[in-house]
Amino acid sequence: MPTSASTLPAVPMPARLTLRAHWQDRLAQGLLLASCVALALFLLAPLAMILIKSVQDKDGVFVGLQQFREYLATPALKESIWNTLWVSTSVTLIVVPLAFVYAYALTRSCMRGKGALRVIALTPILAPSLLSAISFIQWFGTQGLLKFMLGGASIYGPIGIIMSAVYATFPHALMIVLTALLLSDGRLYEVAESLRTPTWRKFFTITLPGAKYGLVSAAMVVFSYTVSDFGIPKVIGGNFNILAIDIFKQVIGQQNFNKGAVVGLILLLPVLLAFIVDWSMQGRLHAQFSARAVPYVPKRSPWFDTSMFAYCCIVSLLLLLVLGMAIYTSFIKLWPYDKSFSLRHYTYGLIDAGVISSFFNSLEMALYVALFGTIFIFGVAYLLEKTRGMPLAKSALRLLAAMPMAVPGMVLGLGYILFFNHPDNPLNGMYHTMTILVLATIVHYYTSSHLTAVTALKALDNEFEAVSASLKVPFYKTFFRVTVPVCLPAILDIGRYLFVNAMVTISAVVFLYSPTTQLAAVAILNMDEAGEVGAAAAMATLIVVSSTLVCVAYALLTRFLLTRTQQWRVAHAS
Amino acid sequence: MSLHCRPVNVSHSSPTEQTFLHVAGITKRFGKFEALREIDLDVGRGELVVFLGPSGCGKTTLLRIIAGLETQDAGTIVQDGRDVSRLPAIKRDYGIVFQSYALFPNLTIHDNVAYGLVNRRQGRKLIESRVRELLMLVGLPDSGAKYPGQMSGGQQQRIALARALATSPGLLLLDEPLSALDAIERVRLRGEIRALQQRLAVTTVMVTHDQEEALSMADRIVVMNAGRIEQVGTPREIYSAPGTPFVADFVGKINMLTAIAESGGRCRVGSLSLAIAKSGLVPGTAIRLYLRPEEIGIHANGAAPAGALPARIAKVEFLGAFCLVGLELAGDDVPVLVANVPRQVVDGAGLASGLNVRISLPPEAMRVLG
Numbered sequence: 001m002p003t004s005a006s007t008l009p010a011v012p013m014p015a016r017l018t019l020r021a022h023w024q025d026r027l028a029q030g031l032l033l034a035s036c037v038a039l040a041l042f043l044l045a046p047l048a049m050i051l052i053k054s055v056q057d058k059d060g061v062f063v064g065l066q067q068f069r070e071y072l073a074t075p076a077l078k079e080s081i082w083n084t085l086w087v088s089t090s091v092t093l094i095v096v097p098l099a100f101v102y103a104y105a106l107t108r109s110c111m112r113g114k115g116a117l118r119v120i121a122l123t124p125i126l127a128p129s130l131l132s133a134i135s136f137i138q139w140f141g142t143q144g145l146l147k148f149m150l151g152g153a154s155i156y157g158p159i160g161i162i163m164s165a166v167y168a169t170f171p172h173a174l175m176i177v178l179t180a181l182l183l184s185d186g187r188l189y190e191v192a193e194s195l196r197t198p199t200w201r202k203f204f205t206i207t208l209p210g211a212k213y214g215l216v217s218a219a220m221v222v223f224s225y226t227v228s229d230f231g232i233p234k235v236i237g238g239n240f241n242i243l244a245i246d247i248f249k250q251v252i253g254q255q256n257f258n259k260g261a262v263v264g265l266i267l268l269l270p271v272l273l274a275f276i277v278d279w280s281m282q283g284r285l286h287a288q289f290s291a292r293a294v295p296y297v298p299k300r301s302p303w304f305d306t307s308m309f310a311y312c313c314i315v316s317l318l319l320l321l322v323l324g325m326a327i328y329t330s331f332i333k334l335w336p337y338d339k340s341f342s343l344r345h346y347t348y349g350l351i352d353a354g355v356i357s358s359f360f361n362s363l364e365m366a367l368y369v370a371l372f373g374t375i376f377i378f379g380v381a382y383l384l385e386k387t388r389g390m391p392l393a394k395s396a397l398r399l400l401a402a403m404p405m406a407v408p409g410m411v412l413g414l415g416y417i418l419f420f421n422h423p424d425n426p427l428n429g430m431y432h433t434m435t436i437l438v439l440a441t442i443v444h445y446y447t448s449s450h451l452t453a454v455t456a457l458k459a460l461d462n463e464f465e466a467v468s469a470s471l472k473v474p475f476y477k478t479f480f481r482v483t484v485p486v487c488l489p490a491i492l493d494i495g496r497y498l499f500v501n502a503m504v505t506i507s508a509v510v511f512l513y514s515p516t517t518q519l520a521a522v523a524i525l526n527m528d529e530a531g532e533v534g535a536a537a538a539m540a541t542l543i544v545v546s547s548t549l550v551c552v553a554y555a556l557l558t559r560f561l562l563t564r565t566q567q568w569r570v571a572h573a574s
Numbered sequence: 575m576s577l578h579c580r581p582v583n584v585s586h587s588s589p590t591e592q593t594f595l596h597v598a599g600i601t602k603r604f605g606k607f608e609a610l611r612e613i614d615l616d617v618g619r620g621e622l623v624v625f626l627g628p629s630g631c632g633k634t635t636l637l638r639i640i641a642g643l644e645t646q647d648a649g650t651i652v653q654d655g656r657d658v659s660r661l662p663a664i665k666r667d668y669g670i671v672f673q674s675y676a677l678f679p680n681l682t683i684h685d686n687v688a689y690g691l692v693n694r695r696q697g698r699k700l701i702e703s704r705v706r707e708l709l710m711l712v713g714l715p716d717s718g719a720k721y722p723g724q725m726s727g728g729q730q731q732r733i734a735l736a737r738a739l740a741t742s743p744g745l746l747l748l749d750e751p752l753s754a755l756d757a758i759e760r761v762r763l764r765g766e767i768r769a770l771q772q773r774l775a776v777t778t779v780m781v782t783h784d785q786e787e788a789l790s791m792a793d794r795i796v797v798m799n800a801g802r803i804e805q806v807g808t809p810r811e812i813y814s815a816p817g818t819p820f821v822a823d824f825v826g827k828i829n830m831l832t833a834i835a836e837s838g839g840r841c842r843v844g845s846l847s848l849a850i851a852k853s854g855l856v857p858g859t860a861i862r863l864y865l866r867p868e869e870i871g872i873h874a875n876g877a878a879p880a881g882a883l884p885a886r887i888a889k890v891e892f893l894g895a896f897c898l899v900g901l902e903l904a905g906d907d908v909p910v911l912v913a914n915v916p917r918q919v920v921d922g923a924g925l926a927s928g929l930n931v932r933i934s935l936p937p938e939a940m941r942v943l944g
Contacts, residue, residue: 019645021664463676466643469663470670471690471741482678 019115024474028387035380036393038402041427043443046415047407053261053418058397067262080241081266087158087224087242088270091165095222096215098166099173102315105308108207109179112309120316123173123323126547128504128521131540132167133235134533135325136160144339156238164232167322169225173218180214181207186296213281223273227409230507231521235528243267244507247410251511257418264411275406281415293503309525349535350542355523360540362520365437366502370495373442378491382455382483386465387475405447409507416440418513432514444508445501449494457483457488489558496554500547594619594777595640595745600649602635602801608637611801613649618793622768626788628796628824634749636798640779641747642666651776654744658852668745669738673753675730678724683709683733684718690741708736711770730758735767739774746771748780752787764791785825790811797821805908814866819943822864829870829911831863839937844907849881849937862943867914869939872899874923878932885911887929890920899925 022030071077102121106114124132139146140155140163153159184207192202230244237245243263251260285471329335333342350356384394392553404412420431430436460483467480484491506521513522520539527536595617602610610632617623625633638644640651642663650659677686687708691701692875709715712732722730731751738746751767754758768791771778782788788795789809797804797812797820805817816822822830822851833841833848835855840847840862848863855861888900888910897920899913913933915925925931 017646017648019642019662020660020665022664024664025662129851216670460673461672463672463674464678466641466663467670467672467676467737468689469643470641470666470668470738470743470747471693472664473690473693474664477693478678482680486678561628 002390007092011381012250024476025387025389028475029390029393030386031379032383032390032393032397033157035141035376035383036397036400038376038411039397039443040391042439043403043407043412043446044398046419048415048424049418050264050411050415053258054265056258058200058256058258067258071259071262071266076241077246077250077263080243080246083240084227084244084267085243085270087161087165088161088223090158091169091226092219092223094162094166095169095173096177096219098219098315099170099177100211100215101308102178102312102399103174105312106178107296108298109305109308110298111305113312117312120319121174121546123310123319124167125171126169126500126504126544126551127323127326128231128506128524128543129164129168129229130231130235130521130524130528130536131326131333132164132322132504133160133232134329134524134528134537134540135322136163136167137236137533138325138329139321144195149167154238156236157240160236160238161233162241164228164236165229167319168229169222169233170319172225173222176218176221177211177214180211182295184210184296186294198374216281217278220274220281224274224405224408226506227267227274228410230410230510231525234525243409246409247414248510251414251417255386257414260414264408264414267408268406268411271408272406278405279402309449325545326537327541329534330541334534344532345538347428349527349532349534350522350538353535355527355535355539357541358518358523359520361434362503362543363546365434365441365498365517365519368434368438369441369445370499372438373445373498374491374495376442377446377449377494378453378484378487381450381457382479385454385457386460386479386483388465395542400502401450402447404443404445407444409444410510412440413511422458432483432512432517434517436512437509437517437519440501440508441497441505445498449497452490452494454485454496454510455572456487488561492554492558492561496550499550503543503547579644588888592618594621594654595642595779596650596652597636598650598652600636600646600651602632602639602644610639610646613803615796615803615806617777617779619777621793622771622780622791623780624788624792624795625779625781625798626825627781627783627804630800632801633783633798637747637749637779637781640745641668641670646754667743668747669741669743670737670747670749671731671751672735673750675722675727675734675754677730677734677737679722681721682718683714683720683722683725686722686858687718687736687740694741704740704849708740711739712736713766720847726759727755728763730762731755732766733827735770739776744777746776746778748778750781751786752782767791777920789825797824799824805870816864816941816943819862821866822941822943827867827912829865829867829909829912831865831909831911833861833863834924835859835861843909845905846883846903846908846933848940850940850942851937853943855942855943864941864943865911865935865939867898868910869936870901870911870913871934871936872901872913872915872919872923872925873932873934874925874929879934882932882934885931885933887925887927887931889927890925892917897925900927901931 054067055062055064057066105111106118111117126216136155137160138144140150140160141147144155147155150159155163188206188210189202192206197205228244230248233242233245234242234248243266247267250256250263265302330345331341331343332339333344350359380397384397384401416436417431419425420428420436423427430439464478464482465475468475504521506525507517509519510522512523513519518526520543524539525534527533527539582614593616597613597615597617602608613632615623622703622777625635625636635644639646642658642661642665646659650657652658653667678689681689684705687705688701691704705718706715707719712735714729714732714736717725717729717733722733726735731754735751737829739775748767752764752874755763766789780791780808788811789922792809794806794808795812796806799820805812805821807817812821813823816825816828819830822828831843833843834849835841837857839850839853841855841861842848843851843863850863871879871882873879884904886904888902891898891900895917897915897917899915899920901911901913903909903911911933919925
């Protein structure tokens with residue numbers, strides 16, 4: 001028996017009905033649009049300028065692919081494409097297995113000292129990439145203690161770049177692989193156990209497939225990092241040409257912005273490719289992880305635990321030797337001739353020489369980046385995830401938020417000069433200011449922070465906003481009273497991430513600073529160039545110390561919040 | 575074709591004085607998928623109406639449209655004489671409870687319940703007494719200082735109910751409120767919610783896929799399927815007089831027999847001829863007969879009424895208070911029937927598989943549907 005409703009003939013659909021917008025909806029939608037405009041202005045427009053400049057000559061006349069042809073016709077420049085690719089591939093092939101075994105030891109063994117070993121492995125994140133280059137020069141350079149180990153080969157060149165990049169990228173790879181291994185489901189191992197599966201077969205049928213996407217993702221991150229990094233090859237690369245150095249030479253050395261734009265686009269390609277691979281893997285990594293997975297609990301196995309412990313100790317020791325050498329260099333008079341303790345690199349080299357101001361510039365910038373970056377990034381993620389309507393603007397915003405990861409810092413920086421230094425741009429007053437450094441850095445590190453915010457927001461009940469509306473509470477009240485407090489750990493995490501990266505960043509800002517806004521990492525570069533290795537090491541040490549302090553403060557604050565203001569979380573756990 | 579008249583007028587009528595919520599012509603598409611088509615429904619003041627249907631039937635979408643959380647493509651909603659069709663959620667007047675509770679985890683129970691009150695700039699004392707009153711109402715008077723994470727699922731759902739009722743909304747919406755709870759808590763809470771709803775006389779719309787929940791709580795049930803309303807009626811009407819084959823199948827267990835109408839109030843099932851209460855069918859029409867398992871009478875010891883049919887017990891499935899008895903009718907091309915018999919009757923009559931019995935199929939209990 002059909003109802004009377006369904007027997008009605010299909011009536012032609014009237015114009016789509018919309019709800020009358022409340023001013024609060026208008027507010028949210030306005031903010032969403034403003035965010036779109038902001039990202040378009042500070043990300044899309046600079047990138048578009050690179051595209052435009054790459055097909056123009058110096059006088060702004062359209063020349064098509066002429067610039068590309070000229071670039072590829074220069075043998076030395078063509079060589080740097082090949083150099084960039086093989087060096088980055090080598091670094092990836094070395095770091096990923098190293099990090100995998102380390103992560104495997106941390107998750108699958110019962111060795112002692114896991115906490116300390118994990119912290120030590122992550123220390124390279126606190127240092128600018130230049131620090132490792134300086135340190136390797138001290139160890140293996142012309143005056144190096146271990147020079148004999150290279151058997152006549154020079155550290156200045158691909159060997160030095162690869163070693164330094166391995167050091168700098170190790171923690172990034174480790175964190176990704178560690179997450180992949182931690183997400184694995186312990187029940188799979190229990191089932192395998194009950195089916196009497198030998199250990200090696202469990203490794204190849206459960207562990208490795210489970211970590212597969214994590215490994216690919218780690219490889220892509222390491223590859224992109226090495227392709228884009230400019231500090232390491234500048235310090236330790238000698239005459240070895242790679243793309244990141246080429247851009248620098250074209251832009252700073254020859255003031256040839258059009259050629260710089262061409263190299264920038266070429267540099268963009270491998271990173272973009274790695275990004276696309278990584279992005280498609282990310283989705284599968286999370287799809288694989290079921291909410292009801294039971295964490296794997298390792299069992300004792302003396303031989304295995306001991307060998308894993310030995311491996312981790314050796315890797316940690318090597319990492320500490322790199323960091324230690326830089327710190328040591330900053331506290332002695334002159335390596336290797338006068339090894340007596342001295343603070344002269346700090347007092348004379350930094351303070352008297354006036355370079356210390358760049359350290360304070362870095363601190364200032366990192367604080368602004370952490371503060372404004374966190375507010376903007378979390379706010380945008382909230383508008384994306386928790387407000388209704390504007391599907392088109394939201395898709396655009398999602399794409400814009402994902403893009404920065406695919407853009408090397410130097411390319412972004414170049415885009416900023418081209419766009420903001422353009423005489424017709426009303427915003428060109430921003431060029432050479434602290435503001436532009438802060439903006440470039442926020443945009444450069446946008447994607448990771450955005451993902452952290454989105455993950456935290458997705459974990460919240462989707463109906464909080466609906467409940468608030470039914471209780472006639474404006475959405476922004478619920479945002480401040482519920483969303484922000486519940487997401488506070490993630491928000492602090494974003495702030496710390498932005499701060500630490502802003503302290504060490506060099507590639508995005510190397511084109512953008514002015515004499516009054518010079519940053520610490522740039523100062524290291526300049527001092528190293530001037531032969532002031534001790535002072536450069538002292539500056540690097542200051543960066544490590546301040547980043548460490550922020551991380552410790554973050555850890556304490558998080559713990560304090562968990563025990564005090566977030567009582568409900570503890571209550572939940574008990 | 576149904577014999578049974580529809581208790582609610584589902585045509586486009588204007589709302590009567592007793593009607594609190596008037597829904598007319600609601601249509602909603604998600605891309606090519608037609609989630610709701612031309613839904614018309616009236617809910618009376620103080621009534622508890624349950625939307626019942628399988629997942630994907632559109633029941634939750636309809637509830638969310640009533641709440642203003644989704645926007646209908648066409649149709650109007652009039653609540654308490656006010657056209658709310660195009661009002662945003664925040665401008666409508668309802669309280670809502672979700673399956674996930676959606677309690678704010680970082681606020682205490684007290685602050686959760688007071689969440690909507692604080693915004694109305696009421697005096698602190700007034701808020702305090704209202705919160706106390708509500709916590710009392712849901713039977714958790716001493717839990718104000720706790721956090722949601724410290725309470726069981728059933729307690730959290732009571733708090734969510736208190737929060738929804740705090741602002742004394744004209745309409746209470748319940749979206750599968752009991753689905754996340756375990757069986758015992760579910761049965762307990764459904765009784766509590768119903769009692770509370772009747773005490774406060776608040777007009778309530780609840781969505782569920784659980785027919786038992788719908789039958790036990792509702793004043794009226796709206797059975798939905800594939801974006802349409804199949805039938806509207808009291809639980810008794812829905813159960814004993816299903817209006818469509820879908821309703822007959824979806825609500826409760828039922829035997830279905832395909833038959834050919836004959837003259838004289840009879841029909842043919844395989845080689846058997848059965849009496850039916852419905853007359854006026856054109857002989858030769860294919861029809862379907864629906865019969866509830868508990869309507870079948872089993873006579874084991876000879877004393878069978880006239881017209882009883884010979885059958886053999888195929889199996890007896892023990893279910894506690896009741897047994898399901900599988901019956902093979904004697905004859906060609908006849909279906910296996912399932913009867914629902916109280917355990918005492920099964921034991922008393924010694925029903926067991928293999929036993930030959932006679933069964934009666936009461937004509938007035940057999941629903942004829944197209």
